[in-house]
Amino acid sequence: MQQSKLKTIYFSLLTAFICLLLPWSGFALTIRPDFLLLVIIFWLIRAPNLCNIGTAWFAGLLMDLAVGGIFGQYALAYTVTAFFAVMYQRRLVLFSGTQQLVYIVLLLLISQITLLILKIFSGMQMIGWTYFLPSVTGVLLWRVAVFFGLTVGGRTRGT
Amino acid sequence: MARGYNQKIEQQQAPAFFVRGPSPFARLVFFFSLSLALIATDSRLQYLNSVRQTLMGLLHPLQAVANAPTQLYIVTNEYLVTHNHLLNENQQLKQQALKQNIALQRLNMLALENDHLRQLFQANQALAESSVLGEIMHVGRDPFTKKVIVNRGEAHHIVVGEAVVDAKGVVGQVTRSYPLSSEVTLITDKSLSIPIQFERNGLRAIAFGNGRDNTLDLPYLPSNVDIRRGDKLVTSGIDGIYPAGLAVATVSQIEITADSPFARITCIPTGGVENHKQVLLVSIPHVSFPEIIDVTHPLVGDVPVSKLQMAPSIKPVQPILKTPQARLVSKPHAAE
Numbered sequence: 001m002q003q004s005k006l007k008t009i010y011f012s013l014l015t016a017f018i019c020l021l022l023p024w025s026g027f028a029l030t031i032r033p034d035f036l037l038l039v040i041i042f043w044l045i046r047a048p049n050l051c052n053i054g055t056a057w058f059a060g061l062l063m064d065l066a067v068g069g070i071f072g073q074y075a076l077a078y079t080v081t082a083f084f085a086v087m088y089q090r091r092l093v094l095f096s097g098t099q100q101l102v103y104i105v106l107l108l109l110i111s112q113i114t115l116l117i118l119k120i121f122s123g124m125q126m127i128g129w130t131y132f133l134p135s136v137t138g139v140l141l142w143r144v145a146v147f148f149g150l151t152v153g154g155r156t157r158g159t
Numbered sequence: 160m161a162r163g164y165n166q167k168i169e170q171q172q173a174p175a176f177f178v179r180g181p182s183p184f185a186r187l188v189f190f191f192s193l194s195l196a197l198i199a200t201d202s203r204l205q206y207l208n209s210v211r212q213t214l215m216g217l218l219h220p221l222q223a224v225a226n227a228p229t230q231l232y233i234v235t236n237e238y239l240v241t242h243n244h245l246l247n248e249n250q251q252l253k254q255q256a257l258k259q260n261i262a263l264q265r266l267n268m269l270a271l272e273n274d275h276l277r278q279l280f281q282a283n284q285a286l287a288e289s290s291v292l293g294e295i296m297h298v299g300r301d302p303f304t305k306k307v308i309v310n311r312g313e314a315h316h317i318v319v320g321e322a323v324v325d326a327k328g329v330v331g332q333v334t335r336s337y338p339l340s341s342e343v344t345l346i347t348d349k350s351l352s353i354p355i356q357f358e359r360n361g362l363r364a365i366a367f368g369n370g371r372d373n374t375l376d377l378p379y380l381p382s383n384v385d386i387r388r389g390d391k392l393v394t395s396g397i398d399g400i401y402p403a404g405l406a407v408a409t410v411s412q413i414e415i416t417a418d419s420p421f422a423r424i425t426c427i428p429t430g431g432v433e434n435h436k437q438v439l440l441v442s443i444p445h446v447s448f449p450e451i452i453d454v455t456h457p458l459v460g461d462v463p464v465s466k467l468q469m470a471p472s473i474k475p476v477q478p479i480l481k482t483p484q485a486r487l488v489s490k491p492h493a494a495e
Contacts, residue, residue, distance in 0.1 A: 021225035023297035030302065053186040057194070065214050067300045068308075068335065068342055071207055072197030079194060083187040122202065124303040125349065125370055131302060 002050065009051055012039050013059060021066060030130050033138035036063060037078060037111055041104065042145075044085045045092055045152040056082035070122060077114040081107050092152065100152075104142050108135035212313075215337035222340075226296060288402050290441045291315055293323075296340060305348040305368070305432075307331070311440055312339045320400055322441045328406035328430035329353065329394060330438055341440075345432050346407065347373045355407050356395035360385055363395050366408060366426060373432055375408050377424035382415045384422055392426060400443055406430070 016035035024032045036059050043051035060078030064071050085107055095103060112135055120126065181189075201207045291311050299306030311317050313336050321333040323343045332351060335342040344351045349370030356363050362385065366375040380386070390410040396403025408426035415422050 018221060018225045020300070021222055021297075023226055023229050024300070025298040029298060029300070052180075053183060053190055057190040060194070061197075065211065065218060068306065069301050069304075070198055071201040071211070072194040075197065076191065076194035079187060079190040083183055086183045118198070119303050127302055127371065 005047060006050055009043050009047065009055075012043070013055075015039075017059075017062060017066070020063070031133045031137045033134050033141050034108065034111065035141075037081065037108065038104075038138055038142060040078065040082065041085050041107055042150070042152060044082055045089050048086060048089055053079055053082045053086065069119075073115060073118045076118065077111045080114050081111040084110055097146065100146075101139055101143060105135055105139040108138045211335075212337055216339065219337075219339050222296070288441045288444050290439045291317065293317075293341075293438050293440050295436050295438060299342070304350070305345040305370070306334070307343050307345065308340050309333075309343050309438060309440065310340055312337045312341045314339055316442075317341045317440055318443070320443055322394075322401045322405075322443075324405055324439050324441060325430045325435045325437065328408075328428065329401060330428075330430045330432055330435075332400070333440065343438070346375060346428055346430075347432055353401065353407060354395045354398045355392040356403075357386065358391040358393050359387075362386070363397070366392060369425070373428065374411070375426040375428060377410075377426060378421060380422050380424060382420060382422045386410060386413060386422070386424060388413060391429075402441060402444060 013036065016039040019035040020032075040051065040056050040059055044056070056078040057075050060075030061071070063074035063078070067074065088103065092100065092103065109132065112132060116126070116131065197207075293309040293311035293315075296308045296310045299308065309323070317333060317336050319333055319336055322329060323331045323333060329346060331343045331345040331348070332353075333341050334344040346353055346366070346368055347370070348368045350368070352365050352367045353375075354363065355366045364377050364380055366377055369376050375392075377386075388410055392407045392409070394401040394403055394405045394407055406429040408428045410424060411427045412425040413422055414424075
């Protein structure tokens with residue numbers, strides 16, 4: 001049971017990673033949601049015994065490799081995000097659907113802001129408010145997933 | 160329904176209570192410091208370059224899988240182009256080829272003449288660079304930088320530092336090479352600078368990428384500099400990396416303000432920096448260095464001394480001590 005679930009987790013992570021590797025460009029790149037982080041948050045909340053902060057760190061390292069920046073930036077951002085995701089994981093059961101969405105968008109923003117701080121420290125310039133669009137599209141994607149029945153538990157189905 | 164719901168919660172949490180291992184905070188601290196250590200190592204030391212290259216080689220199959228759908232789309236699209244369209248294109252290309260043939264004939268003559276003159280002056284022969292045709296696989300994923308990934312890598316003898324050009328001009332420079340692909344930083348990236356020369360008056364300067372929009376900046380030029388809108392910038396070739404005479408950009412805007420001693424000059428790149436799919440990776444010209452007289456100061460700031468001597472067409476008889484940079488090198492030495 002756990003083995004098969006573990007396989008599902010790794011398969012979904014791999015799929016999300018390939019989604020990120022797709023040749024996005026232009027506006028699509030600006031609004032591309034962080035698929036990998038979304039999947040990690042999903043599993044962190046749903047199966048915290050199988051997917052933990054370490055998983056998030058490794059996924060972040062993979063992102064660093066794919067993005068080609070300095071090693072450790074995404075790893076750090078994902079670690080921080082995963083920590084907050086795990087911290088409130090048990091309380092999430094009490095959240096309503098909308099509250100969950102707010103929680104997810106906050107998590108995505110934490111990751112982006114951590115990255116932004118790291119990038120600014122390494123001498124990059126802020127690229128304007130469009131930088132935060134992936135968080136918005138990410139949470140929309142989450143809503144779509146909830147619509148199709150992918151829930152992390154709790155009262156998302158209006159019980 | 161309610162029972163199933165409770166069961167779900169229990170299933171989820173029973174293991175979570177007991178098999179949790181270290182607390183989330185402990186994990187956070189551990190992985191946080193690990194990431195910080197990685198960042199510090201990668202940004203200050205060079206240890207991780209080989210690791211990155213190996214891992215990128217492993218990542219390549221995944222990349223190929225991700226690129227497959229678009230490749231398929233492109234191939235089918237090409238297959239379905241209409242006959243009429245092809246005929247039109249063919250005609251256009253023929254006309255273009257004719258025009259370029261005429262230009263090429265003149266170029267051949269000029270090249271011959273140039274060679275002859277060089278022989279007369281006993282100067283070095285002009286450099287012939289080899290080049291490799293590459294295709295852009297995808298745009299870089301970091302929104303902060305302007306980079307593209309090209310499908311030629313170490314397996315095709317691509318090395319870091321090579322110039323990347325397209326049909327219209329310089330596009331960028333190879334900044335990282337992986338086994339089967341390489342990362343090209345575009346000239347519009349903030350971190351890339353390129354030595355240029357004005358076609359009209361031969362003035363030399365260095366163009367820096369703006370980073371925000373697709374333009375280049377020419378900082379540190381005095382406000383009384385002789386530059387007009389529409390002036391063409393070409394590579395000067397004194398860096399020994401870019402072949403001389405390639406089109407780089409056109410001056411689009413000059414702002415002269417009273418409060419600054421420098422003019423603010425904005426240029427638009429001539430090469431299709433974000434348009435074309437095919438690019439040419441030009442190998443670094445191989446310069447036979449003159450005998451360096453004093454090698455005790457291998458560095459001037461960050462620029463290796465050898466770079467100062469890369470002016471490819473200068474006859475290497477006279478050592479470069481005449482140039483102002485070289486004097487800068489010798490000064491601290493003299494002070495000792």
